[in-house]
Amino acid sequence: MGETAGHVVILGAGHAGGTAAALLRQYGYTGHITLIGEEPIPPYQRPPLSKAWLKGEANADDLTLKPVEFYAESKIDFRPNLKGVQIDRKDKRVTLSDGSVILYDTLILATGARPIALPLPGADLEGVLFLRTAADAEALKAQVGPGKRLAVVGGGYIGLEVAASGRALGAEVVVLERENRLLARVACEALSEFFKGYHESKGVQFELGCSVTGFVGENGHITGVLLESGRIVPCDAAVVGVGVRPNDEIAREAGLSVGRGVLVDLDARTSDPDIYAIGDVTERPMPHYGDRMFRPESVPSALEQAKQAAAAICARPRPAPEVPWNWSDQYDLKLQIAGLPFDADDLLIRGDPATGKFAVFHLKGDVVQSVESINSPPEFMMGKQLIASKKPVSREKLADPTISMKEVAA
């Protein structure tokens, strides 16, 4: 370690920031660590907020990354209810929201992203909700239950997971989506169709290709979502899940290179060598995809970048090249996605979607570029390995679910 001992300041105590702090200690970093979080609670997992937690299958304790005592025991100065407001790169100091100033040797920006708010009439009505934080989830949970009508604006992962949890809790759910299919930005059409059918079979209603123009209410509380057609979709609460914006303003103002997020390299380093950025706030390269830059907005990506930054700060080797992946749980469906379908010239469906167990492979020639699997761990696991190895496969074998994935990859 030696020369690296100093003071690492981490702005943002989400999944990325909390993990970076813990990894620095795991990797033997002996300097000071200050972890600054805007929320009142220590770092926790966000994915369960739309799934197990919302359904009441997990409690707040289950969600925390580490017990609260961990931070003091590990000499990590965790400071809640605070955020960075200005970075002075020349003197290496950050002004915090309480007016105090903190000096750093190394700074990690882990400020995350925030849900996009719809600038529409009625958006400030009580019951127009988002889902990002534990507090958001608490507010949502209070509105969802038997007989309650929930409108979900946006048919992406958050929207669909909330819809599934809403149904599990007995609420009536309608999903309003601007595009003509669900998951339009993040999944293939076969998957969109499958999810729509499955949700419908569980009682969820969909309005696709519809534009939301406002929210209507009575006594300050929402009573419906107004569509462009003039029709009002009645509801007791609405969840808006139409994407996120990176919290990159502090980096822009400090003169760091920023594109669709704070630009970083494969060590999660920004254009300032003493400043790293990790998680949803970043736009980043990925080892298997050359010069392309990404904003993955996923937990696995945040964890990977936390590893990259902690390794670079502790002068350890860079983590092994990752295959990007993600997952979603809805009802009894486990969706697992690996790789990105760039340059794919064909897609192949293995298994029958009607059975609720199948996988979509995106191929370039005979090489797997990405896999989207439903309740099919072998396809996901082996697909991930094939994406990394770029080993060609036989399409005939891959298309035949009676031939095991081990044989396909052999």
Add this chain to the structure above:
Amino acid sequence: MAKITYIEFDGTEHVVDVKSGLSVMEGAVKNNIPGIDADCGGACACATCHVYVDEAWRDKTGSMSAMEESMLDFAENVETNSRLSCQIKVSDELDGLVVRMPESQH
């Protein structure tokens, strides 16, 4: 509560008390023990919490779900005593449990 010994690939031992109801994975992660990544936080979606359960404890740690079995089947360095530690629930019964970590979770 159960005392659990986690042994890293290089032989480093960590002995910690883990509350009943948590998973063996959570016991490692909450104590910042290296070697168990648990990227998905226990959703049985990533197979990065792979451990080898000491022979004496194999029965007590219960049987595998189809999902776990199928994830593990395709993980690296799998042995007959491999488990995903997010799927093993800690109870008083497991006091003294010993698990070892593979060389890598990826």
